Amino acid sequence: MVAVGSKCRTCRGPAIIDLPRHNANFCAEHFLELCRRQVTKAIDHFAMMTHDDKVLVAVSGGKDSLAVWDLLVELGYHADGLYVGLGIGDYSETSAEYARAFAADRNLNLIEVKLRDEYGYDVPTAAKATRRVPCSACGMSKRHVFDKAALDGGYTVLVTGHNLDDEAAVLFGNALHWDVEYLARQLPVLEARPGFPKKVKPLVRLTERETAAWCIVRGIDYLVDECPMAAGNKHLAYKAALNTIEETSPGTKAGFYFNFIENMAPLLAGRAVADGQALGSCSNCGAPTTGSVCAFCRLVETASAHAPVPVELVMKKGRGPR
Amino acid sequence: MKVLLRNPRREIEVAGVHRVHALLAKLDLNRESHLVICNGTLVPGDAELFDDDLVEIRPVISGGA
Numbered sequence: 001m002v003a004v005g006s007k008c009r010t011c012r013g014p015a016i017i018d019l020p021r022h023n024a025n026f027c028a029e030h031f032l033e034l035c036r037r038q039v040t041k042a043i044d045h046f047a048m049m050t051h052d053d054k055v056l057v058a059v060s061g062g063k064d065s066l067a068v069w070d071l072l073v074e075l076g077y078h079a080d081g082l083y084v085g086l087g088i089g090d091y092s093e094t095s096a097e098y099a100r101a102f103a104a105d106r107n108l109n110l111i112e113v114k115l116r117d118e119y120g121y122d123v124p125t126a127a128k129a130t131r132r133v134p135c136s137a138c139g140m141s142k143r144h145v146f147d148k149a150a151l152d153g154g155y156t157v158l159v160t161g162h163n164l165d166d167e168a169a170v171l172f173g174n175a176l177h178w179d180v181e182y183l184a185r186q187l188p189v190l191e192a193r194p195g196f197p198k199k200v201k202p203l204v205r206l207t208e209r210e211t212a213a214w215c216i217v218r219g220i221d222y223l224v225d226e227c228p229m230a231a232g233n234k235h236l237a238y239k240a241a242l243n244t245i246e247e248t249s250p251g252t253k254a255g256f257y258f259n260f261i262e263n264m265a266p267l268l269a270g271r272a273v274a275d276g277q278a279l280g281s282c283s284n285c286g287a288p289t290t291g292s293v294c295a296f297c298r299l300v301e302t303a304s305a306h307a308p309v310p311v312e313l314v315m316k317k318g319r320g321p322r
Numbered sequence: 323m324k325v326l327l328r329n330p331r332r333e334i335e336v337a338g339v340h341r342v343h344a345l346l347a348k349l350d351l352n353r354e355s356h357l358v359i360c361n362g363t364l365v366p367g368d369a370e371l372f373d374d375d376l377v378e379i380r381p382v383i384s385g386g387a
Contacts, residue, residue, distance in 0.1 A: 006366040018366040020327045025366055062384055165383070212357055212382040216364055230385030239383050243354040
């Protein structure tokens with residue numbers, strides 16, 4: 001391999017990555033510096049957290065959650081990890097190993113909650129029992145476990161690894177449907193409310209390509225394989241569409257998302273789903289809900305009564321080689 | 323050169339010298355959705371890849387929302 005002409009924008013040394021949206025190339029040292037600067041800027045600009053906060057990072061074993069945990073610890077935040085065992089066959093077993101190894105190597109505290117052990121079901125079974133798409137049952141389960149663990153553990157901030165591509169793709173999907181109530185809550189910070197911890201997304205200024213590169217340069221082993229139940233979901237299709245545009249018009253994703261945050265989100269303030277609803281407490285678990293029993297407890301009741309379902313039975317057809 | 327692809331994991335053989343961007347284009351892969359690792363090191367789009375290089379093209383897009 002020969003590096004032909006790319007020079008680092010900062011030091012003029014050999015580059016290891018080209019970032020068209022910045023119209024620049026970077027060496028390893030200055031790429032890491034760029035990432036730290038982008039995350040610091042997001043944290044400060046959106047008032048995500050301070051160094052006095054007790055931070056819980058939702059960790060999946062994938063690149064984004066391990067990158068954000070690594071960055072926060074590097075930047076001096078006190079951050080523990082939370083891994084949720086979703087029971088998606090070998091995929092979950094392997095992802096847990098990456099999360100555990102990352103924590104052990106850095107002497108960090110990783111909390112583990114297994115859906116099967118704690119609630120008597122797993123995601124494949126929940127998908128089959130409720131006839132929901134797997135990502136829906138998975139998302140609802142994770143949100144409940146994240147909120148509960150953060151509140152029970154006295155954490156003041158819950159961090160997720162959502163990156164610029166994630167946020168742009170969700171925005172794209174919500175805009176396609178002009179789903180105003182969901183658009184209104186698509187913010188990098190959701191403040192704490194009764195029953196909900198403060199939730200923040202420090203990676204919103206980094207693309208997926210950049211978080212993956214952070215892990216590679218930092219020597220972080222992460223699960224590269226895609227979730228077998230996510231294949232073919234709309235979110236992936238939206239990302240592919242945006243990246244097709246990004247390839248010919250670098251900076252499109254950042255402009256789409258940050259111009260929304262700056263110009264449109266303020267106009268939608270007060271229109272979020274939860275804003276107009278009076279929330280009571282679930283009679284079973286105490287979590288906020290508009291009904292008498294929360295959606296998560298209803299999911300648990302249905303899924304835990306169902307015989308375990310292997311992941312292969314509910315996998316979507318793959319996308320084929322990419 | 324041997325080229326490792328992921329999701330699903332598989333290996334292909336590509337003959338001749340290629341720049342990274344040209345290799346991605348040849349395989350119809352989006353630059354924004356992939357990183358290229360040559361002999362264990364990240365490489366930029368204009369790096370040249372030779373027959374004896376071990377190349378991994380790593381997808382970076384994941385499905386969680």
